[in-house]
Amino acid sequence: MRYAHGERDVWRVVRVPSVEAEDHRHLHRDLETLKQERASTTTRMKGLLSSQGVRLTNVHKLPEQLEALRLWDGAPLPSSLRRRLLRVYAHHQCLSEQIAALEAERRALLQSAQEASLAKVHQLRQLKGIGINGAWLFVMAFFGWRALKTWREVGGLAGLTPTPYHSGARAREQGITKSGKRHVRWMTTELAWSWLRYQPESALSRWFRERFGSGGKRLRRIGIVAVARKLLIALWRFLETGGASVLDGTRCALNHLPP
Numbered sequence: 001m002r003y004a005h006g007e008r009d010v011w012r013v014v015r016v017p018s019v020e021a022e023d024h025r026h027l028h029r030d031l032e033t034l035k036q037e038r039a040s041t042t043t044r045m046k047g048l049l050s051s052q053g054v055r056l057t058n059v060h061k062l063p064e065q066l067e068a069l070r071l072w073d074g075a076p077l078p079s080s081l082r083r084r085l086l087r088v089y090a091h092h093q094c095l096s097e098q099i100a101a102l103e104a105e106r107r108a109l110l111q112s113a114q115e116a117s118l119a120k121v122h123q124l125r126q127l128k129g130i131g132i133n134g135a136w137l138f139v140m141a142f143f144g145w146r147a148l149k150t151w152r153e154v155g156g157l158a159g160l161t162p163t164p165y166h167s168g169a170r171a172r173e174q175g176i177t178k179s180g181k182r183h184v185r186w187m188t189t190e191l192a193w194s195w196l197r198y199q200p201e202s203a204l205s206r207w208f209r210e211r212f213g214s215g216g217k218r219l220r221r222i223g224i225v226a227v228a229r230k231l232l233i234a235l236w237r238f239l240e241t242g243g244a245s246v247l248d249g250t251r252c253a254l255n256h257l258p259p
Helices: 019-050 079-112 116-125 132-143 151-158 182-198 203-212 217-241 250-254
Strands: 162-167 170-176
Touching (some): 019 079, 019 132, 079 116, 079 132, 132 182, 151 182, 151 217, 182 203, 182 217, 203 217
Antiparallel strands (some): 162 170
16 A cells, blocks of 8 residues: 555565466476486586596496496495495486476477467577577566566566665665576576677677776676676567567577577
């Protein structure tokens, strides 16, 4: 009631996703969890072998390689270590099967379903440099469940807005808020680095070089956040209008990014 009566600087309306929108998030969240668990099993197997002085670069065919592996003195691996490695490997294979099943489910949904959010996924996938993982994450976790009205809302939801501090005569910048979607923020930052690498002559890349190119690593990290924010706003406008964005032909430039 106080918000409706004009107290906009004190109160904020919390936008809760619908049951359907929240349900669509489980697939990419589950995929992320399974991939993290699989990566931990890979690290565990390599760590167990490294503790015995054995280095293994590829764990996908571990059972076939166990007989040939030798300790530093040429002795075979101890039996208990072998059994533990095989147990971890079995867990790794189980996780890989579950990941493959979820990815197949996602492909089937994209081919058969007619929902508006999935149409946005197809729209983003038209841009080279954005694959199925990125397009699904951008839509299901960000663009697909909330009607964003301004570019400020886009930056705020991603946690890419600045946090200035003013106290009397003192004024300083505290960095970005990081209060939004961390996965979207990470994905957009990766896309920004790819943009600078594969679109060096674009207006955005020239702006980055002029503003941050002469600085050190810290200044470049600050600059890449600004590039990520501009790219995220460009993607939002692309989904809303389907046309060229304000970033000097961003749609055409994104089409030349590597897949």
